[in-house]
Structure formats: C-alpha cells, structure tokens
Amino acid sequence: MACTPKISSKKNQGPSQCTTSVAQVPGIAWNCLPSADDIFGDDPNTVYVRMNVSSENKKGFDMISLQTVVEIKFSNVDKMPWLSWDTPAWECKTGSKLVDVKGSVCSDCYACGGRYIFGVVKNANEARFEQLADLESWKTAFINQLGNKYKNMRNKNNAYFRWHSSGDVQSVEHLKAINEIALALPDVKFWLPTKEIGMVKEYLESDVFADNLCVRISMFMVNQIPSKAMGLPTSTVIESENDFVPEHGNICHATTENSDHKCGDCRNCWDKSKSNVAYLKH
Numbered sequence: 001m002a003c004t005p006k007i008s009s010k011k012n013q014g015p016s017q018c019t020t021s022v023a024q025v026p027g028i029a030w031n032c033l034p035s036a037d038d039i040f041g042d043d044p045n046t047v048y049v050r051m052n053v054s055s056e057n058k059k060g061f062d063m064i065s066l067q068t069v070v071e072i073k074f075s076n077v078d079k080m081p082w083l084s085w086d087t088p089a090w091e092c093k094t095g096s097k098l099v100d101v102k103g104s105v106c107s108d109c110y111a112c113g114g115r116y117i118f119g120v121v122k123n124a125n126e127a128r129f130e131q132l133a134d135l136e137s138w139k140t141a142f143i144n145q146l147g148n149k150y151k152n153m154r155n156k157n158n159a160y161f162r163w164h165s166s167g168d169v170q171s172v173e174h175l176k177a178i179n180e181i182a183l184a185l186p187d188v189k190f191w192l193p194t195k196e197i198g199m200v201k202e203y204l205e206s207d208v209f210a211d212n213l214c215v216r217i218s219m220f221m222v223n224q225i226p227s228k229a230m231g232l233p234t235s236t237v238i239e240s241e242n243d244f245v246p247e248h249g250n251i252c253h254a255t256t257e258n259s260d261h262k263c264g265d266c267r268n269c270w271d272k273s274k275s276n277v278a279y280l281k282h
C-alpha cells in the first residue's frame with residue numbers, strides 16, 4: 001500500500017514532518033513510514049531514508065534521498081547592510097491599487113519596471129511568492145537558513161535584515177510568521193516597511209511585535225504628513241528637501257543628491273525610536 005512519508009530532517013528524531021509525497025518519487029511504491037533508525041544525514045536540506053520498496057525491477061530495501069526543506073533565496077540590496085527577501089511588486093495588495101493613483105508613492109514604483117520585470121529577478125521573486133502558499137514550511141526554513149547565515153557572518157554587527165525591498169505582507173498569518181521569525185532569531189534586527197494597515201491593525205488586536213522587528217507604516221501619498229494613528233513608526237516620501245517639515249523627522253541620506261546611495265552607518269529604518277524616516281523621491 002502506498003503512503004506519504006512523514007520524515008524528520010535529523011536522524012533519530014523520528015518521523016515528524018510531512019515533506020514530500022509519493023508522487024515525487026517516480027516508480028516507487030512506498031510501503032510504510034520510515035522508523036527513526038531508517039533516517040540518515042546531517043545536511044538539513046536532504047535526508048536519506050532506508051525504505052522497504054517495491055517496483056517492477058526492485059524489491060527489498062533502498063536508500064532514497066529526499067529534499068526536506070524549502071530553499072530560501074535571500075537577496076542582496078546594494079545599499080543595505082545585509083540581506084532582504086522580496087516578492088513581486090504586482091502582488092502587493094494595497095500597492096497594486098496605489099500604482100494607478102496619481103501622486104501616490106507607488107505611482108512611480110521602481111519594482112514595477114526595469115530588472116524587476118525580466119528574467120532572473122522576476123523569476124526569483126515569483127518563486128519566493130509561491131513559497132508563501134505553505135507558510136509553516138516557509139517559516140521553518142526561513143528560521144533555519146537565516147539562522148545559518150547569521151552563524152556564518154563575520155561581522156555580526158551587520159545583522160540588519162530588510163523585508164521586501166519589493167513586495168509587501170500578504171495576510172495577517174504572513175505577518176504572524178514574520179514576527180515568529182524575528183522571535184526565533186533575536187540577534188537579527190528586522191525592518192518591515194508596509195502599507196498593509198488593515199492587516200497590521202488586525203494583528204495588533206491580539207498580538208505585539210517582537211523587540212527586534214521594526215514595523216514601519218509607509219504613507220501612501222508623496223509629501224503626506226505621517227499619521228501616528230497606529231502608534232508605530234512611519235516612513236514618508238517627499239518630493240524635494242523643500243517639502244521637508246519637522247513631522248518628517250529624518251531625511252534618508254542615501255536618497256539625497258550626490259550621496260553614494262548606501263546606508264553606511266545609518267540604521268534609522270530599523271530604529272523604532274525614529275518615529276519617521278523620509279525618503280527623497282527619485
């Protein structure tokens with residue numbers, strides 16, 4: 001009788017997590033779940049399972065390798081201190097509506113053109129987006145793989161992670177998973193810019209954000225005075241330095257003319273005490 005293997009990524013932990021289906025192993029009829037003694041391997045991405053198999057040509061035991069985790073592909077944003085993780089801008093629930101609103105910060109969206117809509121970057125962002133269909137597996141893989149990146153970092157002072165240099169939160173459950181990733185990796189600082197005010201409000205009705213997760217609400221319109229209604233830090237886009245008013249707080253130096261467009265030592269976006277960060281429109 002065929003069955004879906006439920007396996008652990010570590011030897012001797014016993015079957016625990018459903019990670020593949022019989023359909024993914026052509027020609028093999030799975031006869032039973034593997035016991036802990038039949039699971040081998042130290043690589044968290046692949047385990048080897050000794051299975052009692054039967055096929056047309058083969059009977060008895062065989063070693064089969066199975067991919068056990070979702071592969072997380074991080075992106076590097078040139079100006080940022082560390083890594084990011086992106087999805088396609090056209091999947092933004094609020095942003096994809098704002099694109100058509102004149103004067104909105106999304107009407108000139110950089111992630112709706114150029115390299116974002118072709119080839120490697122487009123394909124990678126779409127593949128990342130698809131991983132969100134199984135939030136639990138995505139979250140587990142994210143914690144493991146970002147945790148490994150952190151462990152292998154030379155300068156741990158640079159562990160500043162930016163969510164969504166392209167894209168945005170998709171659901172309250174997605175937001176919860178992002179918060180759980182921050183809780184699981186307390187030495188990493190996370191910055192999440194978002195326009196999904198409704199999701200954030202619903203989340204905050206029953207939960208709080210981790211200390212190391214700075215959720216910054218992005219204002220919708222260019223030159224908008226930041227709203228403090230949510231009690232969270234905000235970000236704004238201003239047309240020029242002439243449009244700066246004290247409520248805008250700080251102008252991002254990486255967006256000013258003649259800058260090198262890099263964060264350098266600035267970490268304002270991750271700093272919850274910076275009530276607003278203003279980016280110059282470019």
Ligand code: SF4
Pocket residue numbers: 251252253254255262263264266267268269270277
């Ligand atoms: S405000 Fe500072 S941390 Fe944020 S993007 Fe600009 S330079 Fe980087």
